[in-house]
C-alpha cells in the first residue's frame with residue numbers, strides 16, 4: 001500500500017464514521033428531548049442496527065492495518081496526532097480477543113440492568129457480584145493491553161492521556177489534607193449563609209423565559225446552537241456548527257437550571273470553537289472528558305458564581321419572581337448560590353465539597369487495583385470514607401456506593417477527570433486574569449471576552465495536545481493543584497467569615 005492509498009482509505013473511513021455519528025447523535029438528542037415515548041421500540045432497534053454497523057466500520061481489520069501503516073509515516077505533527085488518536089481509540093480491539101470483548105460487553109449490560117434495580121431497591125448484594133466480575137475483567141484486560149504498566153494507570157490514561165496515579169496522588173493529597181478540614185469547619189457555621197429562598201416555588205414557565213436571557217448573556221447563539229429540555233442536562237456536539245444542549249427545570253431550586261445552562265454552554269463553546277481544520281476529525285471528537293469538564297466548570301464556577309456575572313442577570317430574575325426574590329439583595333443571592341454543605345450525592349455537591357466525593361472514589365479504585373481493598377465490603381469502605389472526609393452518615397447503599405452509573409460499566413479511572421477539570425480551571429483563571437479584567441468585562445456585558453480568551457488559549461486546539469500539554473500552552477506552566485486549593489480556601493474562608 002502506498003501512502004496515498006492509505007490516506008484515501010483513511011479519509012473515506014473517517015467520513016463514513018462521521019456520517020453515521022451525525023445521524024445517531026441527532027436521533028439520540030431527539031430521543032432525550034422531544035421524541036414520543038411510543039416510538040422508542042422502533043427507534044432503539046434502528047439505533048442498535050446503526051451502532052453495530054459503526055462497530056464493524058471501526059474495527060475493520062483493513063482500517064487498523066492502514067492506521068498502523070500511517071502511524072509510522074511522517075505526515076506532519078497535526079496529522080500524526082490525529083492518526084495516533086484514532087489508533088488510541090482502538091487499543092482494546094487491537095489487544096484483546098473478540099470473545100473476551102463480547103463476554104465483557106454482555107457482562108456490563110447485565111451489570112447495568114442490575115445496578116439500576118439495586119440502586120432503586122437499595123440492595124448492594126444484587127450488584128456486588130457484577131462489580132467483582134467487572135473488576136476481574138478490567139485487571140485481566142489491563143495486563144494484556146499494557147503488561148508493562150500499573151493496571152490502574154492504564155485506565156487513568158484511557159480517560160486522561162498521560163495522567164498517572166502518581167500525578168493524581170499529588171493532587172488528591174492536597175484535597176484530603178487542605179479541603180476536608182475546611183469542609184468540617186464550615187459545617188459548624190451553616191447559619192452564616194442563608195440559601196432557603198432558592199428553594200421556594202419557582203414555576204417552570206418563568207424559569208424558561210429566564211433561560212433565554214441566560215443564553216443571550218452568554219452569547220450562546222441560535223446560529224450554531226440550540227437548547228432543549230431533558231431529564232438530565234447534557235451537551236451533544238452534533239457538529240462544530242450544530243451544538244445542542246439541554247436544561248432541566250427544578251421548581252424547588254431556581255439556581256439548578258441557571259447553573260446547568262452555564263455549564264452546558266461551556267461544553268458547547270468548546271465544541272464550537274475548535275479550529276475549522278479539525279472539525280469532525282479525531283482532533284475534535286476525541287477531546288477528553290476532563291478537558292471538556294475544565295471548560296464547562298470554568299464557566300459555571302469560576303465565572304458564573306462571581307458577583308459581577310450575576311449583576312446583569314439577577315435584576316431580570318427578580319422581575320420574573322418578585323414575590324420570591326424582591327427582597328433578596330444581589331449580595332445575598334450571590335452568597336446563596338455559593339453555599340457549601342457536606343452531602344451524600346456527588347452530582348448535587350457544591351464547588352468545595354465536590355472534590356472530596358471524587359477523592360473517595362479515587363482512593364477506592366486505587367486500592368481495588370493495588371489489591372489492598374477488601375472486595376467483600378466495598379460498600380462499608382465507601383461509608384467509612386464519607387464519614388471520614390465529609391462527616392456524613394450514609395443511610396443506605398442507594399445513596400452510597402450505588403449512586404453513580406460509572407462502575408456498572410467498568411468505567412474505572414473516569415471519576416478523577418471530573419476533579420481534574422475543576423482544578424485546572426483555577427489555573428486558567430489565574431492566566432486569564434493577567435490578560436483581562438474579568439469583572440469589568442462581565443459588568444459591561446462583554447461575555448465574549450471570556451469565551452474568546454478560552455478559544456485562543458485552549459479550545460481551538462481540540463485534542464491536538466494532551467491535557468498536560470494544553471495546560472502548559474494556555475498558562476505557561478505545568479499543572480499546579482495549588483491554584484485550585486488556594487482559590488477554594490480563600491473563597492470559602494471569606495464567604496463564611498473564617499480567619500484567613
Ligand code: ZN
Pocket residue numbers: 263267292293296
Ligand atoms: Zn459536564
